[in-house]
Amino acid sequence: MTAADQIAAGVEAMAIDCPIVEGPSAEGKKFDEKLLKKVIKAGGKRGVEIEGAADMGGLQFFCTNLEDPLADLDLLVEAVKAMNAKSDPTEEERKGGAGKLGKIVVSSTETKIAIVAYVPKDKAEQCNATEWLTSVVKDVIGNTDAFESCAKIAACEGVNTANYATCVIENNADKNVFALKLRDNIISFAYNFLKARSLFPEDDDEDDDDYVFGDEDFPSADAEEEVAAPVEEEAAPVEEEDKCLLKPIAERITTEKMAKKLAKIVKEGGKRGVEIEGAADMGGLQFFCTQVDLPADDVDMLVESMRAMNAKSDPSEEERKGGAGKIGKIILSMTDAKICLVSYVPEDKKEACNATAWLVEVVTAILKSGKHTDAVSDEAKARVTSHPGNEATFAMAVIEKDGEKGLFPLKMKDEAINTGYAYLKARKLFPDGDDDDDDECCWGDEDFPEC
Numbered sequence: 001m002t003a004a005d006q007i008a009a010g011v012e013a014m015a016i017d018c019p020i021v022e023g024p025s026a027e028g029k030k031f032d033e034k035l036l037k038k039v040i041k042a043g044g045k046r047g048v049e050i051e052g053a054a055d056m057g058g059l060q061f062f063c064t065n066l067e068d069p070l071a072d073l074d075l076l077v078e079a080v081k082a083m084n085a086k087s088d089p090t091e092e093e094r095k096g097g098a099g100k101l102g103k104i105v106v107s108s109t110e111t112k113i114a115i116v117a118y119v120p121k122d123k124a125e126q127c128n129a130t131e132w133l134t135s136v137v138k139d140v141i142g143n144t145d146a147f148e149s150c151a152k153i154a155a156c157e158g159v160n161t162a163n164y165a166t167c168v169i170e171n172n173a174d175k176n177v178f179a180l181k182l183r184d185n186i187i188s189f190a191y192n193f194l195k196a197r198s199l200f201p202e203d204d205d206e207d208d209d210d211y212v213f214g215d216e217d218f219p220s221a222d223a224e225e226e227v228a229a230p231v232e233e234e235a236a237p238v239e240e241e242d243k244c245l246l247k248p249i250a251e252r253i254t255t256e257k258m259a260k261k262l263a264k265i266v267k268e269g270g271k272r273g274v275e276i277e278g279a280a281d282m283g284g285l286q287f288f289c290t291q292v293d294l295p296a297d298d299v300d301m302l303v304e305s306m307r308a309m310n311a312k313s314d315p316s317e318e319e320r321k322g323g324a325g326k327i328g329k330i331i332l333s334m335t336d337a338k339i340c341l342v343s344y345v346p347e348d349k350k351e352a353c354n355a356t357a358w359l360v361e362v363v364t365a366i367l368k369s370g371k372h373t374d375a376v377s378d379e380a381k382a383r384v385t386s387h388p389g390n391e392a393t394f395a396m397a398v399i400e401k402d403g404e405k406g407l408f409p410l411k412m413k414d415e416a417i418n419t420g421y422a423y424l425k426a427r428k429l430f431p432d433g434d435d436d437d438d439d440e441c442c443w444g445d446e447d448f449p450e451c
Helices: 003-011 033-056 071-085 129-141 144-152 179-196 223-226 255-282 297-310 355-369 376-385 407-424
Strands: 060-064 101-106 112-118 151-154 164-170 287-291 328-334 337-346 393-402
Touching: 003 179, 033 060, 033 071, 033 287, 033 407, 060 179, 060 255, 071 101, 071 112, 071 144, 101 129, 101 179, 112 179, 129 144, 129 164, 129 179, 129 297, 144 151, 151 355, 164 179, 179 255, 255 287, 255 297, 287 355, 297 328, 297 337, 297 393, 328 355, 328 407, 337 355, 355 376, 355 393, 355 407, 376 393
Parallel strands: 060 101, 287 328
Antiparallel strands: 101 112, 112 164, 151 164, 328 337, 337 393
């Protein structure tokens, strides 16, 4: 069975009354099978991330970028199908699960942009996929003649145009249409379309105090500040104007041998920073939890990924990077052997959310999810470390796989993200979904009676 057939099988059980729409068939299309598997894997992972973030924030729609399809429209469609595929809770590594969410997904190169819009059946009356995509592309290009010449909006064979639509935009110097110039604005316009129809949370710019939380809002804040993480060896004081809110780069990863790997990690982190900044700005979010792949089980590299996400974005650069320094985050990476976690909170939010206390809460939940019989709070505090003076803005932890204690990285990943968001929601730092029914965050056959 090919990778494309596997995705088709993942949604085959969904009947007509199920809100999730099976994407167009891949029959007759020719793919590089190795590349297709990579794209489907990336789509499945992104689906889990989108589902988690949307559930926690009560969102119905989401917009994101995917690099792996390289602006190949057929591959991007398969990636979206992988995002939407029904998630199997029995699998060791969950995939998909985002079929209930409307989405615009973008993949680009320097010369071309591919876009897929998807809207499930139960939301198509509020937001028609073809109308959504057409409006976004017209607004991005900004010129009717250029739109008609350079953008190709198309239906997907065998699928209702209200549920699926695609577009390819290619460079055209005569019409002043360039992929690098347009791609960053696509997601902004996509969210603007939703916000105008009350389908995505509107920023509340009139009252910035809604996002300022003090001790009076959190009676337990004083207790949190007392959580002091073990710190690394003393370092020279950092000048205020050059102050780093994380920790200095580890000397061992500055060698020539590590340079290539570090460059890839910084690039990945910079791109993720742009995505987080965009999603957070549109949703009025102050905090985010996500996974990155390249640092694997190297926590020092994970710190550099966080640093790249937080780097000040240069609007004059052809390809924007970073820009997410204003957003508090927990990021994680893992292998089969261990999971690494890094928390970061900007200085203007550290009174509301202490980075060390946040990560201690997450690590405690991870340890409790295993077969621990003893109290784990002391062990969690011992595992979480920081840098002298930065305990409120930075913390990190590593947890090794331990079969006897029931600690497995794939299981720990879900616990980490769920607890990270739960901690924020309890402090009104992340939009609360409908908590009257916790099952809304867990989708199974009972949620789709006809499946």
